[in-house]
Amino acid sequence: MATTADIRNGLNIRYNGKVYTVIDFQHVKRGRGGAFVRVKLKEVKTGRVLEETFDSGEEIEIVRLDFRKFQFLYKDGDEFVFMDLETFDQIHVPSELVGENALFMKENETVDILFDGDQILGIQLPTFVELEVIETEPGIKGDTVTNVMKPAKLETGAVINVPLFIEQGEKIRVDTRTGEYVERVK
Known part of the structure; x- marks a missing residue:
């Protein structure tokens, strides 16, 4: 010991x-x-x-912890269903363990799940994810003061602040650690 x-x-x-x-x-x-x-x-x-x-x-x-790669399949009531990318086994993870990560997870996203033996300890998303803006107010021409932000609703349901030039239908990169806008994806 x-x-x-x-x-x-x-x-x-x-x-x-x-x-x-x-x-x-x-x-x-x-x-x-x-x-x-x-x-x-x-x-x-x-x-x-x-x-x-x-x-x-x-x-x-x-304690020896290990990360294993899983693919997020879908949400089933109060649980999230993931598939192991090596064995193709499906596991159900309670929403309490997913936590704030659910705001930036979309279907078919690959995540790392932290295990202590067979017990799930947590989920780690990629540092940056690309999400589509599904709802935001249009930017007003001439309103170009530095760092002016507006709320935008993303395809996962999360609401974050984005610059004025971002419009509905555009894809943006989001930092999953802070939940902040990083850049527009072309």
Whole structure:
């Protein structure tokens, strides 16, 4: 079993029944008393960050997580159906695990699903997706003040701010991490 001497940034560990990723750690040696390791952990499922202190030499459980490629097929009630691109098996993922990613996922999109053994921990979309603007107000000629934005509804139902020159029917590139407009796609 691993100890606190094996802790490094990016390591995945199981702590109190949950899977965390080590964001930052610091080995502290006091003048008196034993050494300890101060660790900043990010919960894989929720993204919540917490700080913990472990005694030097304390045992920790390292978790091996793996990403597998899946294709989003369709939404079925409160679940999303994905197909494994290697085995062609279909899985149903509850909407709580998909979360905000649903705003930028369209059918046949390839995503990475994070697994801890057979348990699904989360979904990761590509960094940029191309989506069509299905509804937006027309830009007013002469209204060209720098960085003026207007709301636009995308084919997935998401509403984001886009520049005035973007019109209905155009394809745009969206950053899935921030939900912001990046550029127009030709």
